[in-house]
Amino acid sequence: MRRYVPKDDVQKKAYYTDRYWVAPQVPKAKVSSDKVFAEDLKAIKAAFKVFDAYIQVEQMVIYIRPEDNFGVLELMKNKLDYTQLSEMSAVDFLADRGEFDIFYQMLSMKKRKRIRVKCAIKKEEAIESVEKLFRSADWSEREMYDMFGIKVNNHPFFKRILMPDDWEGHPLLKTYPLHGDEFAAWYEVDKIFGKEARDIIGPEIRDDAAVDRYDTKRFARLGHEVPYGADISKGEPAVKTEYQEDDGVFLIERFEKDSSTVITDRDR
Amino acid sequence: MQVKNRLRPFFENINFDRKDNELILNFGPQHPSAHGQLRLMLHLQQEQVVKAHPDIGYLHRGMEKMAENMIYNEFMPTTDRMDYIASSSNNYGFALAVEKLIGLEVPRRAKVIRMMLLEINRLISHLFWLATTALDIGAMTVFLYAFREREYLMDLVEDYCGARLTHSAIRIGGVPLDIPDTFLPDLKKFLDKLPQNIKDYEDLLDTNRIWQMRMEEVGVIPTELALSWGCTGPMLRASGVAWDIRKEEPYELYDEVDFDIPVSDKCDNYARYKLYMMEMRESAKILYQVMDMYAETSTELMAHAPQYISAPKLDIMTQNYSLMQHFVLVTQGMRPPVGEVYVATESPKGELGYYINSQGGPYPYRLKLRAPSFWHTGILTDLLPGHYIPDVVSIIGTTNIVFGEVDR
Known part of the structure; x- marks a missing residue:
């Protein structure tokens, strides 16, 4: 029987799993254990709904409603001194719970603290742009759209950023295979030569370990290795090739092929 | 045809x-x-x-996607290809992120060697920046001088790990090798000459009329804009914000060494140039102190955590259990705990961050690379309007962007 491969997550899977193994957790601390974070959380909680909050690896993580993202970040920027949005992107949990996790990595230089604001959105939902607060979100949100297909409302210039504009599919989705899909394999052929050239050119080889041993154009002798010293001329007469200028090159002694010795005995 | x-x-x-x-x-x-x-x-x-x-996107290789399909140790050489001018910095950022995720403490000698590599990489990167930017502006001489010094540093790294450009010189849990005997004397010889070298560059450039005309009052980034665009590193410090992660959120031994953070409020290209020069001096200062620390450390290079890190080679070759552990770690890969981590380090270009979301498997569930150059490229949208075409070249030069890490 063919092994079952889930279609909603085609990324590489561990080939060995112990069914009794319970994965340990990165320890989480209570927010009350840190005074600065506790105050920040209080200020946020006063105005917005916070589902969960904890401290993990020295940073506070808070879960908010996706429609509050602009408000929370605005509050953090203007009232709580979180002046920089270091990073934002998404994590694809579509296979597990049909949602994307979007995270905003905030930095306060005054307090020397970092907070990760997280929210979950459903597949077809869009999120509000925070570009008006942080210009850096301009490119981050474009990248998030490019990689995950998450739409962002009220973005000033919403288009792909890393992939070509006419690309189909969003590469960081768990449903997107590592070596690209059907579209990716034919993209360049279709675009440059047209679909009618597909038969002549063939799909792009996206398997980095692929070896075509009968390909004589690119790696001429790959797969046709012969023992050392074997005659590979196939009866063709040898052509004398000279690569140096007849008169020699200034300061370089002319290489005399006939007067030099070719070592054939390897165990000499 | x-x-x-x-x-x-x-x-x-x-x-x-x-x-x-x-x-x-x-x-x-x-x-x-x-x-x-x-x-x-x-x-x-x-x-x-x-x-x-x-x-952007012409060098996009999908590293984040690749990371999701690789075991943690396997991804290390890929990080080299981000900021390939200072590849050990990328290795280090990734190693540190995974170590924080696992909760590992690295032996002191490994920390010392990592510090040396990081600062050597900073020097390499800054020298490369100086060389190429000066070349863009037309100063061929500086290019040749700076590349000469960079060559010595690359030789040092080659003595350490055998590679010159893509080092992969750092492992999760420590460093793979101890430094060779010649390393410290050679480094000292280089550092003793470095102040004179930097002075030579400055003599060529500081009061050079062309250099001043191309640099002063050009590419002014107001503090607000720099913060808003997520600028970090020299780009931010030249805009008047004294923020260096080595100082503010110290990692490794940066809290034990004495160094200054040069800041400027001029906000222009020239300020950035001066910062790079001063940072090179600070790096040299750090390196002198770290060299003295080396002698007092014991010989361990890798953390002891059999669940995550392979034992030393000697143990693997002599002890059965170490060999089994090593076999499992190489074939299946380590499985860090479930959780997520964002770790920022100060790479030569700015804040290099790794966000790792682990679901307990041998492959990261999601890895986001926060490369400083990405935003330093984005800021060109707001920075370039109003400037003239020749200024565009000098501004791109001083932003110090590397496309390996912009596109990833």
Whole structure:
């Protein structure tokens, strides 16, 4: 029987799993254990709904409603001194719970603290742009759209950023295979030569370990290795090739092929 | 034979479709001073830029996708290809992120060696920046001098790990090798000469009329804009914000060494240039102190955590359990705990962050690379309008962007 491969997550899977193994957790601390974070959380909680909050690896993580993202970040920027949005992107949990996790990595230089604001959105939902607060979100949100297909409302210039504009599919989705899909394999052929050239050119080889041993154009002798010293001329007469200028090159002694010795005995 | 294709013939660089005398200049992606595959669409009025639109993605290799399909140790050489000018910094950022995720403490000697590598990489990167930027501006001499010094440093790294450009010199849990005997004397010899070398560059550039004209009052980034665009590193410090992660959120032994953070409130290209020069001196200062620390450390190089890190080679070759552990770690990979982590380090370009979301498997569930150059490229949108075409070149130069990490 063919092994079952889930279609909603085609990324590489561990080939060995112990069914009794319970994965340990990165320890989480209570927010009350840190005074600065506790105050920040209080200020946020006063105005917005916070589902969960904890401290993990020295940073506070808070879960908010996706429609509050602009408000929370605005509050953090203007009232709580979180002046920089270091990073934002998404994590694809579509296979597990049909949602994307979007995270905003905030930095306060005054307090020397970092907070990760997280929210979950459903597949077809869009999120509000925070570009008006942080210009850096301009490119981050474009990248998030490019990689995950998450739409962002009220973005000033919403288009792909890393992939070509006419690309189909969003590469960081768990449903997107590592070596690209059907579209990716034919993209360049279709675009440059047209679909009618597909038969002549063939799909792009996206398997980095692929070896075509009968390909004589690119790696001429790959797969046709012969023992050392074997005659590979196939009866063709040898052509004398000279690569140096007849008169020699200034300061370089002319290489005399006939007067030099070719070592054939390897165990000499 | 020329094969007929569907690409429409077009004029490469100039769009003749003019609207109220506005010209669209297509700068790059193959432009010598674009520092890689940067394509800039510049809307020009005469020679003045009125609108700039950076277009990236020409070097996109999908590293984040690759990371999701690789075990943690396997991804280390890929990080080299991000900021390939200072690859150990990328290795280090990733190693530190995984160590924080696992909760590992690295032996002191490994920390010392990592510090040396990081600062050597910073010097390499800054020298490379100086060389290429000076070359963009037209100062060929500085290019040759700075590359000479960079060569010595690359030789040092080669003595350590055998590689010159893509080092992979750091492992999760420590470093793979101890430094060779010649390393410290050679480094000291280099550092003793470095102040004179930096002074030579400054003598050539500081009061050079052309250099000043191209640098002073050009590419002014107001503090607000720099913060808003997520600028970090010298880009932010030249805009008057004293923020260096080595100082503010110290990692490794940076809290034990004494060094200064040069800051400038001039906000222009020249300020950035001065910062790079001063940072090189600070790096040398750090290196002197770290060299003294080396002698007092014991010989362990890798953390002891059999669940995650292979035992030393000697144990693997002599002890059965270590060999089994090593076999499992190489074939299946380590499985860090479930959780997520964002770790920022100060790479030569700015804040290099790794966000790792682990679901307990041998492959990261999600890995986000926060590369400083990405935003330093984005800021060109707001920075270039108002400048003239020659300024575009010097501004791209001082932003110190590397396309390996912009596109990832």
